[in-house]
Amino acid sequence: MTIDWKSYDPAEFYDELIAAPGQARETALTLTNYLRSLSDEELHERKAAAEHAIVEMGITFTVYTEGGNIDRAWPFDIIPRIIPRHEWAKVEAGLTQRLTALNLFINDLYNEQRIIKDKVFPKSILAKSKNFREQCMGIQPTHGVWAHICGSDLVRDADGTFYVLEDNLRVPSGVSYMLENRQVTKRVFPELFDNYSIRPVDEYPSQLFDMLAALSPRPLDYPEVVVLTPGIYNSAYFEHAYLAQRMGAELVEGADLMVGDDDCVYMRTVAGLERVDVIYRRIDDLFLDPEAFNPDSLLGVRGLMRAWRKGNVALVNAPGAGVADDKVVYAFVPKMIRYYLDQDPIIPNVPTHLCMDPKEREYVLANLEHLVVKPANESGGYGMIVGPHATRKHRQEFAELIRKDPRNYIAQPTLKLSTSPTLCDGRLEPRHLDLRPFILQGVRTDVTAGGLTRVALRKGSLVVNSSQGGGSKDTWIVDTDTD
Template identity: 80%
Template sequence: MGIDWQRYDPGGFYDELMAAPGQPRPAARTLANYLASLGDAEIQERRLAAEHAILEMGISFTVYTEGGNIDRAWPFDIIPRIIPLEEWIRVERGLRQRLTALNRFIDDLYNERRIVRDGVVPEAVLAHSRNFREQCRGMRPVHGVWAHICGSDLVRDADGCFYVLEDNLRVPSGVSYMLENRQVTKRVFPELFEHHSIRPVDEYPAQLFDMLASLSPRPMDYPQVVVLTPGIYNSAYFEHAYLAQRMGAELVEGADLRVAEDDCVYMRTIEGPARVDVIYRRIDDLYLDPEVFQPDSLLGVPGLMRAWRAGNVALVNAPGAGVADDKVIYAFVPDMIRYYLDEAPILPNVPTYLCMDPRQREHVLAHLDQLVVKPANESGGYGMLVGPHATPEQRQAFADLIRRDPRNYIAQPTLQLSTAPTLCDGAVEPRHLDLRPFVLQGVRSDVTAGGLTRVALRRGSLVVNSSQGGGSKDTWIVDTDPGD
């Protein structure tokens, strides 16, 4: 029987593919008609082909449990998400603008602190910032860029407008899954790529390497670039190994590197020590250098900060960049854009209440049943309260947490997140989703054509994280008028 779009009802939410039952959006017409032409058996055959491809390609992620770590196959939905190019151009401009302002902010914060003196970002906000690193004061990274790689999470509300939900600047992850989603889709639906003008994503590893190479302290054609991983038990190890392999860079652990008396970093090789120019580190700040941060860390490299401050090695992202990950500081990004760039923000924030402000805190406490409450520095969907779906006991527990540590919490309205058709238990149903595009900034900036779409596979759920039952889709930026 196949997919009957007349019976598909997103239920009042903004659906990315279907404007109404039986009415695909213009950019999705070819896809919708093609999927409707397939029978149930063929759809299931394509779904199984995707599962086999994921297993064959070794695409996995790690879930931490009480009993240890469990590697799971990447949860993938075969129905692509489509975003028209004319919409994406605006999003791309907004992401570039946002990362430029964030980098200006981080550089200012560790140096002149003009934004604080001028009262745009209050000192009280920064005084309790968990990711501010005093050890980075006075540092001037190459090009003035601290966050070279950013993964900002975007959502659409009921109005179809894109909003920035949060920024990820410490060690943003997920780009490998964006790349692999495309490869799986090409295997499952190769014919679709003949009938759509889809922007490619596979140039990302080359763009990443070029950006990293541009930061080298030694002018040379092929600087020594390495990817520093915590090791095989890290949940993102698949991505570390994947990106190193795609870039032709060495994948190293802390024990493979040392800082010599000349304050340069060297890598062990079978031919002897080789100097390292750029380190794409996938280790949190506090574990990078036991001489400066956690003294008992076995993941980092003693003296690494010394080599970085001496200008003998580039660290990506720079230590201290995570100060802008703070969800309290997120609330001030539109003000940063106006302050540093003298421009209006292109992409709006989600309206945000700061619990550290007494009046806003009282509003949050009085409306916990309507709001989403998030801790300032958690990620992965952990530690948050989705008020409308919480029990009275859970809301009371969060009220107590907010009163004890108001600086650590923000609240946002419960958004009517957009949906997209998703294959669930043999039927196509709407599921909520978000989007994580990746932005590179060095001498120039590059934005991925789309990004990692994460989808909540459970009916009615707003939690898209794979560690909590979410899945993913390939994201297509489609040029509906490729002849122009």
């Protein structure tokens, strides 16, 4: 028995591979024909090969539970997602535009605050921001860049339009899984890479290292770059170790570093102290330096902010960049783009209701059964409610949360998220997905060719996070005859 694409029906959703039952999109023809040529047994063998490769390569993620932390094999679907290159060119330009404006915004907030003085961005929002750091006022980082690495989450609606769902500017994660997804797919379907012109993603570690090295306060050919991790129990530790290894950088914990009397950062080694030039930190702001932030932190390095403020070390992402990683601030990004760049946004935001506004709050409370409501600073799919899938009791509880702290909540329409064929219980069925490309900004801006596609493995679910039962796919940006 082989795949029958006529029985695959994406219904009212935009499907990434199938335009209508039995009708593949132009870029997916080769893939769908190939999959149809495989027997059920062959398809299941490829799936088993992928699962074996993931275990063999040690690709894991950590789930926090009441009983402790559990390392699980990375959930992966072998059917790739395909995006034509001409569509991606617009996305790439839009992400570059967006991160440029966000960095101008962050730099402005910690210096002149022109956007507030000109009444484009409300001062009241900044006053209640959980991620604004007074300790960063007056600092001018190299190139004026605060968020050097951004992971912006994109979704498609029913008409195929890309929207930015949110921007991750604090400690964005997931890029290692994007890279490993490609390696697994090459093992499972090596022949397909001979028949497609697929843009590579494996240059990311070298692009990341070059961006980091260019921030060095010392003019060295080989500056000392380290990756600062909270340790093995962090949910993203696999990624910390992976990127350090791929870049040839040292993986360190807070106890491995110290700030000297000269306000420079040093790494403890068997040969003695070695000066550190650039720190790619994977620790949240408040745990970064017990002298400047949480005095009880055992994860950070005392005096690190002092060293950074004096220009003796580069920190990536810069402390305080998370002020723009706020779903309320997100609603103002289109205005930022117009204010700082005098341009219209290339990629639109999802329409967003701010619960801090009395009229919008009234609308949200009256329409909870139709909306997705999210807290301003949570991530990983936690603390949110998908109105159409929630119980009446849950919606009532959420209404009380909104009334108690309206600044902390935004609401958005329940989008008809795009789907893609996904292998579930031996059958190919449509599952909803999103996409997290990664943008590097320093001397220049680099956008990954595609990104981490996350897929909701449960039928009908819109929650794609791995911690909430989601999985992932390889993402192909491919040439077409019309490109």
